[in-house]
Amino acid sequence: MEPAVLWTPTADQVARANLTRFIAQVRAIGERTAAVTDFESLYQWSIKDLELFWTEVWRFCGVVAGARDSAVACERVLIGRDRVAPPDPELGPRWFVGARLNFAENLLRYRDDREAIVFWNELGPRRRLTFRELHAEVARVAHALRAMGIVAGDRVAGFMPNMPETIIAMLAAASIGAIWSSCSPDFGANGVFDRFGQIQPRVLFCADAYLYNGREIDCLDRVREIAARIPEIERVVVVPYIHENPDISGVRSAATWTDFTSLEPPTSNLQFVHLPFDHPLYIMYSSGTTGLPKCMVHGAGGTLLQHLKEHVLHGDLTRGDRIFYFTTCGWMMWNWLVSALAVGATLVLYDGAALLRSRPILWDMAQDERVTVFGTSAKWLALSEKEDMRPRESHDLSALQAILSTGSPLASHSFDYVYEHVKPNVRLSSISGGTDIISCFALGNPIGPVYRGELQTRGLGMKAEIFDDAGRSVVGQPGELVCTAPFPSMPVKFWNDPDGSKYRAAYFDAYPNAWRHGDWAELTPHGGMIIYGRSDATLNPGGVRIGTAEIYRQVEQLPEVVESIVIGQNVGGEATEDVRIVLFVRLADGVVLTDELRARIRDRIRANTSPHHVPKKIIQVADIPRTVSGKITEIAVRDVVHGRPVKNIDALANPEALELFRDLPELES
Numbered sequence: 001m002e003p004a005v006l007w008t009p010t011a012d013q014v015a016r017a018n019l020t021r022f023i024a025q026v027r028a029i030g031e032r033t034a035a036v037t038d039f040e041s042l043y044q045w046s047i048k049d050l051e052l053f054w055t056e057v058w059r060f061c062g063v064v065a066g067a068r069d070s071a072v073a074c075e076r077v078l079i080g081r082d083r084v085a086p087p088d089p090e091l092g093p094r095w096f097v098g099a100r101l102n103f104a105e106n107l108l109r110y111r112d113d114r115e116a117i118v119f120w121n122e123l124g125p126r127r128r129l130t131f132r133e134l135h136a137e138v139a140r141v142a143h144a145l146r147a148m149g150i151v152a153g154d155r156v157a158g159f160m161p162n163m164p165e166t167i168i169a170m171l172a173a174a175s176i177g178a179i180w181s182s183c184s185p186d187f188g189a190n191g192v193f194d195r196f197g198q199i200q201p202r203v204l205f206c207a208d209a210y211l212y213n214g215r216e217i218d219c220l221d222r223v224r225e226i227a228a229r230i231p232e233i234e235r236v237v238v239v240p241y242i243h244e245n246p247d248i249s250g251v252r253s254a255a256t257w258t259d260f261t262s263l264e265p266p267t268s269n270l271q272f273v274h275l276p277f278d279h280p281l282y283i284m285y286s287s288g289t290t291g292l293p294k295c296m297v298h299g300a301g302g303t304l305l306q307h308l309k310e311h312v313l314h315g316d317l318t319r320g321d322r323i324f325y326f327t328t329c330g331w332m333m334w335n336w337l338v339s340a341l342a343v344g345a346t347l348v349l350y351d352g353a354a355l356l357r358s359r360p361i362l363w364d365m366a367q368d369e370r371v372t373v374f375g376t377s378a379k380w381l382a383l384s385e386k387e388d389m390r391p392r393e394s395h396d397l398s399a400l401q402a403i404l405s406t407g408s409p410l411a412s413h414s415f416d417y418v419y420e421h422v423k424p425n426v427r428l429s430s431i432s433g434g435t436d437i438i439s440c441f442a443l444g445n446p447i448g449p450v451y452r453g454e455l456q457t458r459g460l461g462m463k464a465e466i467f468d469d470a471g472r473s474v475v476g477q478p479g480e481l482v483c484t485a486p487f488p489s490m491p492v493k494f495w496n497d498p499d500g501s502k503y504r505a506a507y508f509d510a511y512p513n514a515w516r517h518g519d520w521a522e523l524t525p526h527g528g529m530i531i532y533g534r535s536d537a538t539l540n541p542g543g544v545r546i547g548t549a550e551i552y553r554q555v556e557q558l559p560e561v562v563e564s565i566v567i568g569q570n571v572g573g574e575a576t577e578d579v580r581i582v583l584f585v586r587l588a589d590g591v592v593l594t595d596e597l598r599a600r601i602r603d604r605i606r607a608n609t610s611p612h613h614v615p616k617k618i619i620q621v622a623d624i625p626r627t628v629s630g631k632i633t634e635i636a637v638r639d640v641v642h643g644r645p646v647k648n649i650d651a652l653a654n655p656e657a658l659e660l661f662r663d664l665p666e667l668e669s
Contacts, residue, residue, distance in 0.1 A: 003412075003524075006419050007427055007450040017446045018312050022060050029056075039448055039457065040527060047463040047485060051077040054095065054305060054461060054488060061308040061342075064109055065101040066274050074099035074277075084486055084513045086493070086503040087278070093486035095277055096301055102272035103281050103300040104138070104174040107341040111135050114319070115346045117164045120365050122211050122352035129164055131344075134171075137164075139270035140261040141172035148235060150202060152177025152273055155283070157201035159183050159192055159223065160329050161210040161351040165239045165257060167338055169205045174281060174300070177273040181283040184328035185210050186628050189222040191650035193229050195285050198295050199495055200232035207239045208246035213353040216242055220251060227252040235260070277301030278492045282335060284435045286506075287627050287651050294502060295495035298438045302488035306439040307339035313460060314429075314443040315373065315402065319344035325375030325404070326354055326362065331629040332435040333375065333406065345373075354380050355387065363391040370399040377407035377630060378414060378430070379563070382556055385417040386588075392421050402427040402444070407631060409531040409549035412453035413557050430455045432531050434517065436507070439489045441481065441517065442529040454528035462487055466523050471511055474523075478547060480535055481519040482511060490515070520547045537634040539568040539581050544612045546581075548634060551613055554605045555583065560591045561601075565624045566615065567638040569667060582641070582667065583615035586624055593620035619666050625657040637661050 014020055023042055026033045032052070036045050046053040055077055058070075080092020087094055108131075110116075116131040129137070150156065156173035160166040160182060170180045181199055183192050185207060196204070204227065209218045220238070227233050236254040240246050248254040281300035285293040311317040323340050324347075327333040340347060348369050354362060354376070366374050391397060403418060403426055410430040418428050429444025432455055441464045442455040450456060458464045463485035465473045473484075494503045510516040520535040532538070532547020539546040548566050555564045563586050568579035583601070587593060598618045606614050625633050628651065636646045640661045649655040 003451040003453055005449045006415055006452050007425070009427070009447055009449075014447045018316050018318070019445075019447050022056070022313055025060055026056055039445055043458065043460055043527070046460045050081065050461060050485060054078075057305060057309045057313075057461070058096075061305075061312050063101065063305065063308070064106045065099055070099070078486070080486060082513070084484060084515055085508055086500045087490065093490070095305075095486075095488045097277070099277045099301070100274040101277065101301060101304070102175060102177070102274050103304055104171045105272040106304055107171060107339065108135050108138060108175075108270070109342065110319075110344045114344070116341060117167065117347045117349060118322075118369055119164050119349045119351075120361075120369075121350065122214065122356060122361060125368070127164055134164075134168070134341075135270060137168045138171045138175065141168055142175045142270060144261050145172055145176060145178070145203065148203070150176055150178050152275060153280070154178045155181060155199045155201040156203045157181050157183075157196050157199070157205070158329060159185055159187070159196075159204060159206040159219065159226065160239070161185055161207050161241065162327060162329055162334060162349050163207070163239070163241065163351055164349065165205070165207075166329055167347075169237075170338065175270060175272050177275045177279060179280045179283055179297070181285075182329040182334070184330035184628060185217070185219050186212070186328070186653060187330065188650050189225040189229075191628070191648075192222065192226050194648065194650060195293055195295070196226065197230055198292075199283050200230065202232060203235050203237065204230075204233050205237045205239065207241040208248075209242040211242065211352055213356070214358075220246065220248065224250050224252075227254075275300065280492060282438065283495060284332060284335075284438060286435065287629075287631075292648065293651070294506065296436060296491040297493045297495055298489065299492040302490065302492070303335070303438055304339065304342065306437075306487070306489035307336060308342060309460060310336070310439060310443060311340050311343050311345075314431075314440075314445065314457075315404075316446040317343045317345050317373065321345040321372045321401075322348055322370055322399075323373040323375070324348035324350065324366065324369075324371045326350060326377065326380060327375075328629065332433075332438050335438060337375070355383060360389055360391065360394070363389070363395045363397075366391075366397060366400060367395040372399050373402045373404065374400055375404040375406075378405050378410040379408060379630060381405060381414045381417065382411065383562075385414065385421075386559075386562060390421040392423055397423050400426055402429060404429050404431055404444070406431045406433070406440075407629070409533065409553075410453075411549070411553040411556065413553070415450075415452045432519070432529070433459075436491070436517070437487070437489050441483065442531070451524070451526070451528055454524055454530055457527055458523075458529065464529075466521055467511060467514070476522065476525055478520055478522045478532055478545065480510070481517045481521040481531075483515040483517065484513070520545070534634070537567075537638075539566070540579055541568065541581055541612055542578065546613055550609055551581075551583065551605060551615070554608050555585065555601055558601065558604065560587050560597060562586045562588055563624055563632070565632050565634060565637055567634055567641060569617075569638075569641055580616040581614070582617040582619065584619050584621045584624065584637070584661070586621055593618065617666060619664065621657075621660045623654060623657040623660060625652050625654055627651055628653045641667060
């Protein structure tokens with residue numbers, strides 16, 4: 001059955017869309033692009049003519065580079081056109097070879113009195129910065145970093161809440177060519193050390209404390225331990241966020257933000273070091289739930305170009321927009337959000353709990369700040385539905401044009417919730433990618449329809465395909481999400497991986513000349529995508545592969561179920577290939593899992609999926625473990641159930657929840 005169309009752009013929206021202007025620019029090239037008339041033909045051209053496509057993105061988005069470093073003037077747009085593998089200096093893939101630019105210069109191209117950053121926390125609005133003020137603040141911090149000898153290639157780290165100073169510090173580091181890396185302050189000291197200890201930063205920015213769910217949570221005790229364990233840290237810069245005069249005693253080489261930026265006379269002369277297109281910009285980390293986190297190094301040019309494409313073409317972002325994404329500084333969506341400064345849009349930041357009992361804080365913020373693009377997680381939308389939040393009735397969301405969702409698959413009922421109870425004429429774009437690519441494989445399409453339960457389209461220039469078990473490209477059936485052509489935001493390398501073996505093993509060992517992303521997904525006949533979950537967490541009862549999201553979509557529509565997690569338990573011992581599906585449910589307060597509720601759960605799954613999806617065991621638990629970025633950890637639960645150690649519990653926000661799954665008598669029979 002064809003899924004329902006929930007939103008279609010008006011003729012005026014199509015006419016005004018950035019994509020429409022981009023298609024006109026592409027068609028003007030000549031005979032080479034004459035066939036490009038709509039989104040589908042644009043996508044097909046973008047994956048066939050990679051060099052010209054990314055050159056046109058550069059031109060359309062106005063990438064700022066040196067006078068002789070335009071996309072057209074570079075030595076080679078792409079080396080290694082047919083090579084999908086870790087980048088090699090000679091073989092590629094390498095993009096825009098010879099071009100030089102600076103990431104921070106592109107994000108700070110505007111210097112006027114429009115709002116650049118608006119910052120809220122649980123207490124409401126806290127601070128506003130214009131583009132002019134942002135530029136001046138970055139100049140002060142960059143000047144201080146230069147004064148202490150920070151140069152291109154040095155690492156600068158942030159253990160910071162999602163606040164303006166985090167962005168300022170990152171841009172200051174990037175203006176010099178230093179490499180930025182960040183963790184959110186809900187990480188434990190060991191989790192931070194597992195990450196920053198590998199990259200040995202010279203400077204660590206942190207806050208004194210932060211607020212979460214009405215509680216003040218100290219950061220400085222963990223900072224004392226982190227600084228003591230990483231001797232390469234020469235300076236700790238403490239932002240007085242909660243306390244005006246925080247006690248920084250015992251923090252090695254500490255200075256407050258104000259003291260640090262006044263060590264040298266302030267300057268408004270912000271200098272940008274122009275560096276190669278693939279010069280390292282960010283170090284990002286894998287989740288670390290299966291071992292020490294992998295350190296993925298992303299290049300400045302690839303990150304910038306990919307984010308501009310996604311914001312401008314897929315997000316239809318303009319200078320007049322006010323964009324919000326609920327994220328911490330430990331999730332790639334923070335990096336993605338910050339890049340919207342290059343468009344001249346206003347960033348709306350929020351730090352704190354997403355759901356407060358005292359007020360619907362995020363909808364209040366969306367209303368008061370006239371947010372036009374509202375980004376959140378699929379889990380938050382599902383919980384909002386459970387809480388019976390109806391912002392359509394309680395809030396003025398007339399400015400809201402688009403809702404973005406990522407972090408996990410967005411269930412069909414969440415699509416219904418948005419259009420029924422949030423706003424009926426909003427563009428709902430479920431997007432999907434990863435820290436690995438610091439961007440997306442599937443995105444929104446402002447000039448195309450939204451189908452219920454589907455991501456609208458594959459990203460332009462991203463040759464994403466679905467492979468079956470034989471490695472054949474398929475449409476209309478689930479399989480492995482792969483990419484079979486190079487793209488600019490592939491990591492330039494992994495840190496501490498001199499021979500590239502970690503990098504190759506992560507993505508390229510499964511299929512020759514293809515990036516295996518690790519998602520179990522399906523391409524729909526009309527060009528959309530459905531994500532069923534991580535492929536390493538798929539279930540395999542009786543040899544039938546099932547994506548976990550297929551079960552979550554059904555179970556979590558029941559009012560008694562707050563959230564759930566499902567695993568495959570080996571039947572008959574560890575060596576067997578057969579598994580049985582075990583579903584764990586966290587129920588609403590006061591609800592007990594009865595045989596009647598178990599039967600309703602099974603009946604719903606059977607009626608809406610297949611008999612293969614029905615769990616053999618359904619067990620009530622008080623909590624479900626999740627990573628610090630909010631993702632449930634199926635693999636960690638599976639390891640505990642099978643008596644295997646979880647290799648890095650510091651990657652979890654609530655590691656104590658794992659004990660709820662250990663030695664359960666219900667799983668012994």
